[in-house]
Amino acid sequence: MFAVLFGKLRDLLYPLLSSCSVFHVLGLSALTLTLLLTGRLAQLLWKRRELCCFPCPPQRNWLLGHMGMIRTDEVGMQEVDELIRTYRHCCAWFLGPFYNIIRLFHPDYLKPLLLASASITFKDELFYGFMRPWLGQGLVLSNGKEWSRQRRLLTPAFHFDILKNYVYIFNQSSNIMHEKWRRLLAEGKDELDMFEHVTLMTLDSLLKCTFSYDSQCQETSSEYISAIFELSELVVARQRFLPHHWEWLYKRSADGRRFRRACDLVHNFTAAIVEERRSKLLKHGPPDSCTRNNTTGSKKKTVDFIDVLLLSKDENGEGLSNEEIKAQADTFMFAGHDTTASAISWLLYNLAMHQEYQERCRSEINAVLSNRDTEDITWDDLSNLPFTTMCIKESLRLHPPAATVTRYYSQDMSVPGGRIIPQGNICLISVYGTHHNPELWPNPEVYDPMRFDPENSKQRSSYAFIPFSAGPRNCIGQSFALAEIRVVVALTLRRFRILPGSRPTKRLYKIIMRTEDGMPLKLEPLTPSQE
Numbered sequence: 001m002f003a004v005l006f007g008k009l010r011d012l013l014y015p016l017l018s019s020c021s022v023f024h025v026l027g028l029s030a031l032t033l034t035l036l037l038t039g040r041l042a043q044l045l046w047k048r049r050e051l052c053c054f055p056c057p058p059q060r061n062w063l064l065g066h067m068g069m070i071r072t073d074e075v076g077m078q079e080v081d082e083l084i085r086t087y088r089h090c091c092a093w094f095l096g097p098f099y100n101i102i103r104l105f106h107p108d109y110l111k112p113l114l115l116a117s118a119s120i121t122f123k124d125e126l127f128y129g130f131m132r133p134w135l136g137q138g139l140v141l142s143n144g145k146e147w148s149r150q151r152r153l154l155t156p157a158f159h160f161d162i163l164k165n166y167v168y169i170f171n172q173s174s175n176i177m178h179e180k181w182r183r184l185l186a187e188g189k190d191e192l193d194m195f196e197h198v199t200l201m202t203l204d205s206l207l208k209c210t211f212s213y214d215s216q217c218q219e220t221s222s223e224y225i226s227a228i229f230e231l232s233e234l235v236v237a238r239q240r241f242l243p244h245h246w247e248w249l250y251k252r253s254a255d256g257r258r259f260r261r262a263c264d265l266v267h268n269f270t271a272a273i274v275e276e277r278r279s280k281l282l283k284h285g286p287p288d289s290c291t292r293n294n295t296t297g298s299k300k301k302t303v304d305f306i307d308v309l310l311l312s313k314d315e316n317g318e319g320l321s322n323e324e325i326k327a328q329a330d331t332f333m334f335a336g337h338d339t340t341a342s343a344i345s346w347l348l349y350n351l352a353m354h355q356e357y358q359e360r361c362r363s364e365i366n367a368v369l370s371n372r373d374t375e376d377i378t379w380d381d382l383s384n385l386p387f388t389t390m391c392i393k394e395s396l397r398l399h400p401p402a403a404t405v406t407r408y409y410s411q412d413m414s415v416p417g418g419r420i421i422p423q424g425n426i427c428l429i430s431v432y433g434t435h436h437n438p439e440l441w442p443n444p445e446v447y448d449p450m451r452f453d454p455e456n457s458k459q460r461s462s463y464a465f466i467p468f469s470a471g472p473r474n475c476i477g478q479s480f481a482l483a484e485i486r487v488v489v490a491l492t493l494r495r496f497r498i499l500p501g502s503r504p505t506k507r508l509y510k511i512i513m514r515t516e517d518g519m520p521l522k523l524e525p526l527t528p529s530q531e
């Protein structure tokens with residue numbers, strides 16, 4: 001439409017322009033531009049009318065809408081609580097004239113969106129696009145047929161037979177962290193930033209499970225780990241600074257250059273491992289399918305994610321290319337370490353604040369480990385920790401690591417009340433909002449593991465608790481994460497009493513649920529008789 005309009009204007013103005021001075025030409029150009037921009041703005045604002053069937057919280061003004069009104073700190077989280085108390089199901093949210101968003105926080109509204117076929121579900125560029133140069137077309141960012149093929153090829157990597165082998169690694173990484181804690185406590189530090197320690201521990205585990213790479217990152221600094229931290233920080237910084245949404249400007253900024261450097265470092269690291277493994281595979285054939293006694297940890301190498309990805313084949317016998325495997329490995333590193341670290345840190349925080357639940361978990365763990373020569377947690381132990389699992393779930397409800405998930409759809413989507421979300425609109429599925437919705441969770445701010453007692457869960461919609469999202473695009477690493485969380489919490493509670501830190505903890509949402517200024521918790525080592 002604009003091309004036609006522009007053509008007509010040009011034909012109209014050409015005779016005038018050929019006889020005018022440079023000032024006239026400039027004036028006319030400015031006028032044309034203003035007309036075009038005004039037309040575009042009117043068109044964008046008109047589109048908002050499509051969402052008039054959704055309630056709309058008060059806006060900053062008619063043009064900016066709710067721009068700048070989302071805060072991600074403690075105050076912002078409390079504002080979301082207030083929003084849910086007022087709107088209960090969903091509301092419209094306008095980020096200037098450019099982005100129209102539907103925020104949803106009720107299972108009846110989430111269900112049709114989460115269950116929609118992957119062929120009509122897309123990840124939007126506003127929330128996910130800035131990760132693309134880092135994660136490429138990995139599973140988190142790919143769409144449609146490409147995603148379906150990848151998901152099929154990657155699913156075997158998360159089969160229980162593979163995950164069982166990682167339990168040994170989770171034990172090992174926890175042992176390294178606990179050794180460090182004991183040393184720091186002996187040096188007189190009784191309060192530690194849980195987030196910092198746990199994040200290094202989950203990275204350590206994930207590097208071993210993905211690449212069989214022992215980075216020793218819990219003890220010494222690593223360039224690769226620093227680059228991963230830097231990339232996560234830079235993606236958030238870019239999302240929040242509108243001028244940097246413009247690729248041309250971002251590339252030339254200091255942040256843009258740091259981002260490029262960190263991406264190069266991470267990509268080179270992954271490429272070197274994938275290429276080396278591919279050539280080993282060609283020379284020596286596949287590794288044994290199941291190689292680790294997960295209690296004792298024999299000397300044989302664990303089958304890691306790269307091994308599984310190199311061997312997986314689709315129905316036509318086609319495997320993943322090196323480029324695809326690299327994108328998946330970078331994706332696992334991004335999607336798997338921060339989320340799990342957030343889940344473990346908040347769980348330890350909640351148990352520190354509720355000593356009665358901590359004690360009950362400890363008794364359960366000690367009962368499982370009684371009469372054993374080793375302290376290692378085994379795969380079979382994981383299903384014998386029902387109360388601890390309830391505490392984990394309640395922590396994931398109260399502090400979901402991934403607080404939002406966003407999507408858009410290539411066709412109109414019906415939600416309850418006869419409402420339609422027009423195709424192309426961004427749908428922000430508020431995991432945090434749903435988990436804090438008082439209609440679903442009475443006294444939502446209270447940490448109460450009994451909510452997950454099977455008796456109390458019977459009547460609840462399965463879309464009321466969605467820390468790993470739901471439907472075809474749910475988290476592929478869910479079982480991996482839950483196994484790791486259980487091993488780490490079991491070993492931690494067996495060896496330490498966790499107490500609240502000296503400073504209050506304020507929530508901060510930065511892609512992942514974090515804290516504003518670390519998460520100080522006090523630790524008391526337990527002697528064998530106290531266990």
Ligand code: HEM
Nearest residue numbers: 139140335336339340343401402468469473475476477481
């Ligand atoms: C407590 C830990 C974790 C939480 C809370 C979590 C949460 C989530 C959520 C909410 C999604 C959906 C994201 C979206 O739709 O945009 C997701 C997807 C994903 N997660 Fe996790 N995750 C966790 C751990 C892991 C781990 C350990 C891995 C891998 C080792 C992993 C790999 C992935 C991948 C690859 C996807 C994309 C799946 C797809 O689109 O098919 N996650 N995760």
